[in-house]
Amino acid sequence: MEYGIFDVLELLGALGFFIYGMKVMSDGIQRTAGSKLRDILRGMTRNRYLGVFTGFIITCLVQSSSATTVMVVSFANAGLLNLVESIGVIMGANIGTTITAWLIAFFGFKVKISAFALPIIAIGFPMMFAKRSTTRSFSEVLIGFALLFLGLDALKNAVPDLNGNPEFLDFLATFTGYGILSTMLFVAVGTIITIVVQSSSAAMALTLTLLFNDVITFEIAAAMVLGENIGTTITANLAAIVANVHAKRAARAHLIFNIIGVTWLILIFPFFLDFIKYLWSPAQSLLQTVIPNLDESQSELQLSLFHTVFNVINTVIMLGFIPVIARFVTKIVPSKGIEDEAYNLEYIGTGAIVNTEASILEAKKEILKFGKLVNKMTGFIAELLVETDNKKFKKTLSRVKKYEEITDKIESEIVLYLAKVSEGELSELASSQIRILLSIANDLESIGDINYTMARTIKRKAEEKIYFIPKQREHLLDMFRLLDEGMEIMIENLDNDLQGNQLEKAYAAEKAINHKRNELKKGHLKSLEKGEYKYESGMIYADLFSAVESVGDRVISISEASTGKIS
Numbered sequence: 001m002e003y004g005i006f007d008v009l010e011l012l013g014a015l016g017f018f019i020y021g022m023k024v025m026s027d028g029i030q031r032t033a034g035s036k037l038r039d040i041l042r043g044m045t046r047n048r049y050l051g052v053f054t055g056f057i058i059t060c061l062v063q064s065s066s067a068t069t070v071m072v073v074s075f076a077n078a079g080l081l082n083l084v085e086s087i088g089v090i091m092g093a094n095i096g097t098t099i100t101a102w103l104i105a106f107f108g109f110k111v112k113i114s115a116f117a118l119p120i121i122a123i124g125f126p127m128m129f130a131k132r133s134t135t136r137s138f139s140e141v142l143i144g145f146a147l148l149f150l151g152l153d154a155l156k157n158a159v160p161d162l163n164g165n166p167e168f169l170d171f172l173a174t175f176t177g178y179g180i181l182s183t184m185l186f187v188a189v190g191t192i193i194t195i196v197v198q199s200s201s202a203a204m205a206l207t208l209t210l211l212f213n214d215v216i217t218f219e220i221a222a223a224m225v226l227g228e229n230i231g232t233t234i235t236a237n238l239a240a241i242v243a244n245v246h247a248k249r250a251a252r253a254h255l256i257f258n259i260i261g262v263t264w265l266i267l268i269f270p271f272f273l274d275f276i277k278y279l280w281s282p283a284q285s286l287l288q289t290v291i292p293n294l295d296e297s298q299s300e301l302q303l304s305l306f307h308t309v310f311n312v313i314n315t316v317i318m319l320g321f322i323p324v325i326a327r328f329v330t331k332i333v334p335s336k337g338i339e340d341e342a343y344n345l346e347y348i349g350t351g352a353i354v355n356t357e358a359s360i361l362e363a364k365k366e367i368l369k370f371g372k373l374v375n376k377m378t379g380f381i382a383e384l385l386v387e388t389d390n391k392k393f394k395k396t397l398s399r400v401k402k403y404e405e406i407t408d409k410i411e412s413e414i415v416l417y418l419a420k421v422s423e424g425e426l427s428e429l430a431s432s433q434i435r436i437l438l439s440i441a442n443d444l445e446s447i448g449d450i451n452y453t454m455a456r457t458i459k460r461k462a463e464e465k466i467y468f469i470p471k472q473r474e475h476l477l478d479m480f481r482l483l484d485e486g487m488e489i490m491i492e493n494l495d496n497d498l499q500g501n502q503l504e505k506a507y508a509a510e511k512a513i514n515h516k517r518n519e520l521k522k523g524h525l526k527s528l529e530k531g532e533y534k535y536e537s538g539m540i541y542a543d544l545f546s547a548v549e550s551v552g553d554r555v556i557s558i559s560e561a562s563t564g565k566i567s
Contacts, residue, residue, distance in 0.1 A: 018151030025144025055092020190227020200232035261314035407448030506559035
């Protein structure tokens with residue numbers, strides 16, 4: 001029987017079915033876990049050993065090393081993990097992904113889980129309409145699990161039947177018998193398959209299925225698994241394309257770690273296979289108690305053992321070299337050292353939203369940077385008040401204008417990014433955090449606008465030869481000093497979690513600004529009556545201290561929002 005184009009399409013469709021089930025289940029698990037995954041990552045990466053364990057646990061939970069590594073890239077991008085911590089988590093993810101192979105080998109070929117798939121969907125489907133977002137997310141876990149094994153069942157039926165297609169074995173036989181070159185060829189095949197399907201779990205499922213149906217030998221399957229270890233790094237590297245230098249380094253470290261591991265194993269490939277056969281004997285006795293008909297699935301379980309042992313040994317070997325890998329990737333991915341004046345979002349990019357929690361943290365980091373930029377811009381206004389050198393005055397004025405354009409762009413980008421995050425299903429906490437961040441971004445952009453208006457007012461004052469008396473200038477500088485204190489407190493609050501911030505200091509700073517404004521307002525009216533300065537000078541003076549107070553209103557609004565209070 002000829003294996004035609006329709007059969008190929010059927011195979012690809014079955015593979016797509018499996019990948020879709022894997023994605024639905026993984027997304028559901030991530031949404032169900034929500035901030036817990038974030039807490040695990042942040043709390044359990046204090047050293048490289050805990051990092052490995054964390055990566056293993058999270059990958060076991062979400063059943064996707066790609067999801068874990070992309071999450072790591074996102075957290076590195078948001079500054080929540082340093083490079084050494086990121087590498088440790090990625091190493092653990094490599095071990096965690098081997099659990100998928102064991103599940104498929106245990107249940108996919110011996111237990112008819114596909115027979116239970118429809119009842120599982122029947123249980124999960126009504127839960128999709130629940131009010132609680134956690135229940136809806138859990139329904140995705142159940143439905144994704146059912147679809148995954150339905151896809152695996154379709155995959156088993158879609159692979160070629162060797163009795164009717166003996167040419168497949170003849171075709172593969174032409175590429176075997178060349179020693180290390182044959183191994184490298186099938187490593188390349190495994191890499192390409194994983195890059196194409198964008199899932200090492202799907203590539204592993206396909207490899208196990210081909211092995212189960214005797215389409216490929218154990219040696220070929222093992223070589224393909226090595227290739228899949230390289231191919232799985234592509235997802236994280238693609239996610240890092242639009243990310244910052246920290247995320248790029250984490251992704252490159254993943255690629256280098258896996259390439260080094262595959263390289264040393266290719267060199268000792270035949271000996272390592274003998275080692276796996278040696279380990280299989282005691283493992284077989286242990287597994288015999290769980291799987292009575294073990295003989296029928298020995299090859300698939302041996303391949304799972306090969307996958308796990310390789311990743312564990314590679315991690316143990318490379319664990320001591322994490323600092324070396326970190327230094328190497330730092331050298332090959334140098335920082336460009338772009339200053340704030342060059343508009344660029346440092347933490348968020350234009351890639352796909354993979355994990356809501358990580359995306360919100362990235363936006364929060366960007367807003368913190370936004371707050372520091374606005375504070376710096378406010379400092380320029382105070383400089384303009386006392387600058388007497390015309391050349392320096394124009395340069396500072398130009399910087400204020402540039403910063404105003406930057407604030408507009410940053411707010412626009414943050415709003416678009418958060419809108420993109422909001423397209424997915426959100427927990428109540430995530431929805432609340434997005435509203436808070438949008439409110440803060442709007443206030444920061446408003447501060448930028450007020451600063452620019454003050455700069456233009458000071459420019460008009462200079463052009464029209466309107467002068468302040470020393471008392472006016474000193475009073476305005478006092479206002480700016482109080483405002484700077486308030487903005488420093490605001491930045492402290494932005495740098496904390498969006499909960500539990502203390503507002504007493506922020507309210508005290510805002511109260512001092514208001515008190516000073518009221519004091520200047522009364523004094524200003526008396527000074528005008530006494531004729532201490534001209535009316536034109538007084539108008540600009542009043543506009544400026546009122547504008548500073550207006551900035552102070554936005555500052556306290558941001559501090560309040562950082563505690564979850566949105567007016």
